[in-house]
Amino acid sequence: LAAPGVDDAAARAAAGAVMGAASSLLLAWAGESNAADTGAADAAATLSRGLLSLLGEA
Numbered sequence: 001l002a003a004p005g006v007d008d009a010a011a012r013a014a015a016g017a018v019m020g021a022a023s024s025l026l027l028a029w030a031g032e033s034n035a036a037d038t039g040a041a042d043a044a045a046t047l048s049r050g051l052l053s054l055l056g057e058a
Helices: 008-033 043-054
Strands: none
Touching: 008 043
């Protein structure tokens, strides 16, 4: 994330915000895709299923 004129802390904060938003979207998508399985599942399991589904391994 090194770029001339960009503060390292600001770049890290922006990257964290993007990663957080992406994770939130993926969790929402995984919950919709696997609605029958997500009732008792925790967020980590839901995220894992979503990632595996995107990779074609679910």
